[in-house]
Amino acid sequence: MHKVRVAVIGAGVWGETHAYLYHEHPSADLVAICDVDLERAERIAGRFGIGGVYTSHEQMLNEVPLDAVAVVTPDFAHVELAVDCANAGKHILLEKPLATTREGVGAIVRAVSENGVRLMVDFHNRWSPPFAVARQLLDDGELGDPVSAYFRLNDIKWVATDMLPWAARSSILWFLGSHSVDTLRWFFNDEVETVFSVSRSGVMKNLGVDTADIYHTILRFRRGGIASMENSWITPNANPCINDIKFNITGAKGMVNLDLSNNQMIERYTEVKADRPDVLVRHLIHGKAKGFAYESIRDFIDKLVSGQDFLVSLEDAANTSLVILAIMESAKTGKPVAVDYSY
Ligand SMILES: NC(=O)c1ccc[n+]([C@@H]2O[C@H](COP(=O)([O-])OP(=O)(O)OC[C@H]3O[C@@H](n4cnc5c(N)ncnc54)[C@H](O)[C@@H]3O)[C@@H](O)[C@H]2O)c1
Incomplete structure (x- = not known):
């Protein structure tokens, strides 16, 4: 070919x-x-x-x-x-x-x-080594059936105020919450039945970006799994990682915790900053693209060549968007919302 x-x-x-x-x-x-x-x-x-x-x-x-x-x-x-x-x-x-x-x-x-x-x-979290290893532990049966999960995935303020000129035309739910929903669906290997979400605004509006600050959401899956997810873009800019990421999956026999924003594997201190350079998401090693944000793109090409199925199906992507729409409706109405999978 x-x-x-x-x-x-x-x-x-x-x-x-x-x-x-x-x-x-x-x-x-x-x-x-x-x-x-x-x-x-x-x-x-x-x-x-x-x-x-x-x-x-x-x-x-x-x-x-x-x-x-x-x-x-x-x-x-x-x-x-x-x-x-x-x-x-x-x-x-x-x-x-x-x-x-x-x-x-x-x-x-x-x-x-x-x-x-x-x-x-491009739901690249599925290629993130810590998430992929945790998912493998579930597949291997070591954790038992998944019962509950917690996922905190936030951005520092700079993303909405400076990096994305269009943040007010999106939402932290589309920008990061879509990753959260895709990851949770992947872990539970199930579809979300009902959501309940609460949101707050004010910090971003005061900074001139007309978008909600934060959503706290509970998701109930069809086979009974429950998850809570937090998505905000008001983490302080001095957070050592652009994202603030915590994840827990608890099964009937075990659990896994991930803390991907505070690892101390690599620390950099200069006269003007202290941070932890990226060695997970989108870094280069000897000029070659490494990190899971590149892996998902690489895999797209590999799968076109091999003809194998993509790791993220069209149905995964469609259902994730429909869950986010239900979350937005719940935050707006203050009521639990059953996800409508029609389109
Ligand atoms: N920035 C990130 O860290 C990041 C990470 C993962 C995914 N993404 C996703 O990638 C997408 C792009 O984000 P970004 O940060 O690169 O945004 P960006 O604003 O930096 O770039 C978007 C570009 O699209 C161009 N554009 C808009 N409409 C167009 C059209 N009709 N035809 C041709 N060009 C058009 C704009 O001129 C702009 O140059 C978003 O969906 C975002 O969620 C971004």
Whole structure:
């Protein structure tokens, strides 16, 4: 088979992460990049020597022979692009979440199914070594059947105030909560039946970003599993890790705890800062992309080549978005909400 000819739509922070991996992957050929902002697309094209630079994804899809497209645009701007790529017969690696509306979920699922293309959403937590090892312990039966879980996944304020110009058009639930829901569904190997969520606002609004600060959510799974998850973007900026991550899974025979924001494996102290450099998510070793954020992208290419199923199915991605919609409704109404899986 020829190399997978891939293009990236969205030349922002995470689009550059995708480009790095496709550029390095021996089975991928990074042939085009598209962004409505030409300067952004040109910068990444220059860095990786990409031949095709576009500001219109339609023009790119018409002109460039492609096998796959990575859609790496803001959370609210996935649907039209994913549908157009599917209609053009391209396989898709879509950044999380799949879509932020029920109609969007339906439109993508139908376009992918009708065109016979393959789509994976980049829920990269499944490639995170501590999570993958914990999941393996469950699979091996060492913990017994999962009974309950706790998942705290927060961002420092800077992510919403500085990194994402579109934070107010998303939500911490779409940006991080989608990872939480996907991870919990994966651990329980079950679908969420009912959610109850409470949210607060104020800190972000005072900082000029019109978005809720935090959601505390309880999820009940169909086979009885219960989980609580916390998602906020008001962790202080001095937190040594951009994320604040704590996880517990308790089974009938054992439990696992993860603390991924406070490991003391590597500490850096200078005159101006004290922190713990990333050696888990998106680091380079001798110039090679390492870390689970690269692994998921690498696996997308590997699975296109091998023909094996993706680790995250279309159903996983669709159901995760539908659970988030139920959480938002619960936070708004103050009532438990049964997840509506129709679209
Ligand atoms: N930043 C992260 O740490 C991170 C991590 C994982 C996943 N993600 C996900 O990746 C996606 C992108 O996030 P980001 O941080 O790179 O955002 P970003 O704002 O840095 O980049 C998004 C880019 O998309 C471009 N764009 C928007 N609409 C477009 C369109 N119709 N056609 C072409 N280009 C368009 C914008 O001009 C911008 O350059 C989001 O879904 C986000 O949740 C981000």
